[in-house]
Amino acid sequence: MARLSIEHLRKTYGDLTVVDDVTIDIADGEFLVLLGPSGCGKTTTLRMVAGFIAPSAGAITIGERSVTALPPWKRNCGLVFQSYALFPHMTVAENVAFGLEMRKVSPADRIPRVAEALRLVQLAGFDERYPRQLSGGQQQRVALARALAMEPDVLLLDEPLSNLDAKLRQEVRVEIRDLQRKLGLTTIMVTHDQEEALTMADRLVVMEKGKVRQIGSQRELYEKPADRFVAGFIGRSAFLDGEITAPGRFRTRGGVEIGCAAATGTGAATLALRPERIAVGGEAQGLHNHFQARVEHASYLGAILDIDVSLSGHDRMLLQIPNKAGVAEPKPGETITIGWAEDAGLVYPREA
């Protein structure tokens, strides 16, 4: 196992920049998740680490070894593919042994290591099966065992759970995480699934349009999102566009005045509020900011209600209210009171 460092990594195709100056340090044994919408460059970054894509600029170091110029077969990164990519003409045992064979491990020494890898993923006894005889979940485990058997310096997971059904995904998530901790594997996982990322990661990297938007723990990303994109991508936020009129004062586009401790500087800005900081009804009355809002649309989602309200003709925001027993959901056209404290909300500069 080793630490992994990615420095100023870039990938361009002609005029198109797919990965733009990405720098990430991953500690020995850390589970890092690259998270972002599709096309954000997370998979390209992973494939550059594995050696399948040559970076346009930048460096990748595994442990003390610079691997930037090495071909994939000399990098010793175990990669679990989204499609598993098992060898269809080889048995489970042959699949798992392949990496050992390439490392010139003798046939006699391979047997216990294959057995150990299969035991780790709870597939002992499946040695002689062919991939087509296995379920999707089992194939996924074989792919993981195959990557683990060769004792890689880093483990790379490319959307490893996306082809599994929802129930299985929950289980495998925990299993992978436990295994990774037990073996102390330095791991990078790529996913677009926010919940998956939050439950598995030690640290997350949010990417968008080829750039790293923020690196941090779950709590840091949720409570101190670095920009409007992260505020909207990690968890949910209600956004109000407007401008900062004075320190601590924010005026929405529709002219609603809001007291906001986070408003500093001047100019066009966006106020982001987490749904749980917004109070509705009687609780809202005593708060620094409280307004009458018109319900435009309400959706019943079980545990929560999604309510789309307007503060004025120009200011719409989406609220989430816990679904409390005995409380009727607001109807479109009704007026409700909403409010939040002065210290609630973050303000991001906005290009006017």
Place this chain on the structure above:
Amino acid sequence: MSASTRPSLGSVALNAAAGLSLLYILLPLIFVTWLAFFRQEIPSFPPEGYSLKWFAAAANNQPFINGFLLSLQVGVAATLLGLLVGVPASLALVRHRIVLGPLFNTLLLMPLVMPGIVLGTAIYVFQIETEIATGLPVMGSQGGLIAAHTLVVIPWVVRLVTASLVGFDRTIEEAAQNLGAGPFTTFRRVTLPSIRPGIVAAGLFGFVTSFGNLEMSLFLVGPGRTTLPIAILQYLEWKIDPTVAAASLIQIVLIAVAMIITDRYVKLSRVV
């Protein structure tokens, strides 16, 4: 189920049409087989009786034996050469963006659609010119014949191997490389086994095409060097007794056996 007890008019018509087509395809084969067992020398109906003597005659006919051996040698050599050229060509065509790729693809498939007479004439003229220019004995040589047959094998290889490469999932090659396999090992251990059915089928069809080739070979054989189809044709110029039918039947059975054996290892219906 009424559908199964009383078949609809449409399905009856479809089955009838399929049956007729099959009969049409098999009829020459049936007649050749029947004829091979006729006792009389001049084929006429009804047969006067049945005999196996024509098989003995075919097996003891020296031109047929020599032709069979030559066709076998040429077929095997042309098939191997065709695979040696066709497999890398298919890989290049499918995997790399080649300038004028579609043009090369068409060129490689061309011998399949070109009439054998035209191909034979063209190669014949080419061989004469080559011999005049270089002084090497090209005309009527076995090497020249093999080279020409390689040309008719290549289209089968390119067609069948590109077809199996197009459906091939390349991430398994990446998986092999990720596990430490270099490009050559990856090809040998992962790519080749996956396209093997296509290669086997290509070899088989290429060989059959070469073995049965008559029109092109007519121009290219030398004195004392005759392929089996030409030997049969020459025999027919003088005699029409069932020896030819017996020789053909032996040939058909050999090819059928080769196909059945191949099909046990590689499902031909899946590739072709």
